[in-house]
Amino acid sequence: xxxxxxxxxxxxxxxxxxxxxxxxxxxxxxxxxxxxxxxxxxxxxxxxxxxxxxxxxxxxxxxxxxxxxxxxxxxxxxxxxxxxxxxxxxxxxxxxxxxxxxxxxxxxxxxxxxxxxxxxxxxxxxxxxxxxxxxxxxxxxxxxxxxxxxxxxxxxxxxxx
Numbered sequence: 001x002x003x004x005x006x007x008x009x010x011x012x013x014x015x016x017x018x019x020x021x022x023x024x025x026x027x028x029x030x031x032x033x034x035x036x037x038x039x040x041x042x043x044x045x046x047x048x049x050x051x052x053x054x055x056x057x058x059x060x061x062x063x064x065x066x067x068x069x070x071x072x073x074x075x076x077x078x079x080x081x082x083x084x085x086x087x088x089x090x091x092x093x094x095x096x097x098x099x100x101x102x103x104x105x106x107x108x109x110x111x112x113x114x115x116x117x118x119x120x121x122x123x124x125x126x127x128x129x130x131x132x133x134x135x136x137x138x139x140x141x142x143x144x145x146x147x148x149x150x151x152x153x154x155x156x157x158x159x160x161x
């Protein structure tokens with residue numbers, strides 16, 4: 001009698017300690033790329049991991065031969081934006097439309113990433129008052145994505161593996 005009761009207690013304890021995944025959204029796409037970021041202060045190159053989920057939220061993690069990201073951006077479909085990591089200069093969080101100038105092109109990149117999935121194959125460009133976005137797709141796969149500022153020469157380019 002003790003063994004079945006003990007097994008039942010262990011089973012119930014295991015169920016009680018399950019991680020709550022009710023708010024978890026599975027990734028829609030995970031992509032790896034190399035990046036080049038030219039900005040008024042210099043240039044940075046490295047690796048990027050981009051994850052987008054079924055809700056349209058985008059997370060970009062930039063690394064450069066380090067285990068932790070040097071820069072991480074999260075762009076939510078509700079307009080919120082979050083930047084963190086050593087290259088984020090203390091970080092920032094808030095509405096994307098009010099992002100500091102140093103993060104403005106990154107918010108544009110997240111928007112371009114979302115739009116690139118529905119783009120047709122080939123090379124395409126979108127021009128706005130503040131930036132130009134370009135995407136190159138083949139066989140439904142994004143090969144390259146870039147955004148460039150129309151006022152300060154800043155450019156972010158991702159080449160996907």
